Amino acid sequence: MNRKKIQAGHKLWQSSSEPFYRSFVKSLSDCKEVQEKMLLRIVQSNYDSEYGNLCNFREIDSVESFRKNVPLSSYSDYKPYIQRIMMGEKKLLTSEPVLLLEPSGGSTSASKLIPYTQALRQEFQSGIHPWLYDLYEYYPDISNGRMYWSISPSLMKQSFASQVPVGFDDDASYLGETARTVFPDISVTPDVHNALDMEQFREITMQSLTLEHDLSLISVWSPSFLRILFDWYLDKQKIRDKSFFAGIWSNLQVVSCWTCADSRLEADLLKEYLPHTEIQGKGLIATEAFVSLPFAGYEDPVLSICSHFFEFESEDGEILLANELDKGKTYSVIVTTGGGFYRYRVGDMVLVTGYAESTPLLRFIGKKSMVSDRRGEKLNAHHVAEVLEKVIGGRQCSFYMMAPDYDGDDLAYTVYVEGNNIFEMCIADQVESLLQHNPHYQYCSALGQVQRVRVFQITHDAVAAYEQRCIEKGQTPGDIKLMALSKYDGWSEYFKGDYV
Structure with missing residues (x-):
């Protein structure tokens, strides 16, 4: 040199x-x-x-x-x-x-x-x-x-x-x-x-x-x-x-x-x-x-x-x-x-x-x-980020994100988490409670248009799987940001793990 x-x-x-x-x-x-x-x-x-x-x-x-x-x-x-x-x-x-x-x-x-x-x-x-x-x-x-x-x-x-x-x-x-x-x-x-x-x-x-x-x-x-x-x-x-x-x-x-x-x-x-x-x-x-x-x-x-x-x-x-x-x-x-x-x-x-x-x-x-609005719930990424930070932030989790998810025709939001002790954290109940502060989400929930929050525990390689799907969607790898809220559904097909 x-x-x-x-x-x-x-x-x-x-x-x-x-x-x-x-x-x-x-x-x-x-x-x-x-x-x-x-x-x-x-x-x-x-x-x-x-x-x-x-x-x-x-x-x-x-x-x-x-x-x-x-x-x-x-x-x-x-x-x-x-x-x-x-x-x-x-x-x-x-x-x-x-x-x-x-x-x-x-x-x-x-x-x-x-x-x-x-x-x-x-x-x-x-x-x-x-x-x-x-x-x-x-x-x-x-x-x-x-x-x-x-x-x-x-x-x-x-x-x-x-x-x-x-x-x-x-x-x-x-x-x-x-x-x-x-x-x-x-x-x-x-x-x-x-x-x-x-x-x-x-x-x-x-x-x-x-x-x-x-x-x-x-x-x-x-x-x-x-x-x-x-x-x-x-x-x-x-x-x-x-x-x-x-x-x-x-x-x-x-x-x-x-x-x-x-x-x-x-x-x-x-x-x-x-x-x-x-x-x-x-x-x-x-x-x-x-x-x-x-x-x-x-x-x-x-x-x-x-x-x-x-x-x-x-x-x-x-x-x-x-x-x-x-x-x-x-x-x-x-x-x-x-x-x-x-x-x-x-x-x-x-x-x-x-x-x-x-x-x-x-x-x-x-x-x-950045708003996810499948059935009028109008979830804003900034609010979701605050909710997830309050519930999960500071814990031993290397990745977390929320996204819309379907079970047949039923819509719910799933929190995808990579980390330990997921069972002990009661994530679903806490996130659901805080999301209810959004009147649009609360209304859709009351009408049965959106079901209660679910949790998917990722066993490993969450970020790599996230990146791969973003590339498939046409994003340049260096521009990919981890988002607290994704508007895409179907993430369980990409992440390794299962619903809690």
Whole structure:
């Protein structure tokens, strides 16, 4: 390993990130003004687009006139435009050309295609680079080794009839041009693009990583993706000690992954494999927008105010600006971006936990749209997560999830649990009691439309089975999140175990 060359590559990347970092730090104290300037820049840049003409962009000179002329939107509002973009039409949502269409992860709905322009790429850089610079400053030993940035295997490739390219080359493409320059020197890049299946993907990946004893950072999306990778290797090598990896990667400073909401349990389990490594939560990053970033000194991610224009919808439907949010309250995120999505409901819910000067700290708590509603019961994933956390959280359970289930025509919800002493926990009664606080569920239960909660004890390999079904549903392995509530039924056919 040429340590000087590696350190030089890290230094170049950190230096290229510094201007973004300085700008971000300076902006934290003036959230309102920074956001207003961001809005007007986006609007003025898209005067000549079809959508801009439709919404009178040339008449917009303030937040108030923007709200008056531009309605709140969802992906269905943009789908006709995106279909025309795929046919080669220009200046529809933005004045500048669409560079590519990026498929979303599709964790709660079918895959969407998100238009990426140069402006949107720059907006993502305005969130990524402050985080990177801060990471180097807080963990300087990262520069003494190579990094691993997840490249998700495309085992179920989708084809699109499009005159515009579809998809980034790999998961690291959003990191910017400097990253492309230095990556050959500072990153471990397993050649997995042609992997035929997950077995081959894991073999190639772990062969590369275990040879890299100076590995300094791992960046993946889902912590379960990494844990399954580790378990596969340990089983393959017949190694019983989970902390084996801490021994070969003594310089591993940080694992960056999801740590909030449904990913919290899996992130905690990673500490068994890497007890001396910091598990840093990622900010809220959607395919459509870069919402927040982790920042040293703050417990929760900071709103990425230099990336896009943000609005927030309160639980009672009031639309607020970033500087108008109250600590302790929950909001859903609305973004306006240089990619052509205006007042777009992302579908993510956040809790405001404090402030970095005048800029809010946001903790991701779940997807607003994730509701299971087979017979009018309207179970929300956020509420289900709270119920399962109260009943099962803190016990010796490595996996738990609830999903609709059928016994003939009878509908019930089943809690799937992997862990010990399930019989002693009275899970079904406790979960049923708490779900009854939802009036829709209570009503359906009283009418006999939904039967009482059941429990299915999983004997082993719960996460691997969960991942396999998600892949069959078309999800990319690196994007798979463990969910407290699944809208799919039939999980007993995938998990090993039986009903309690």
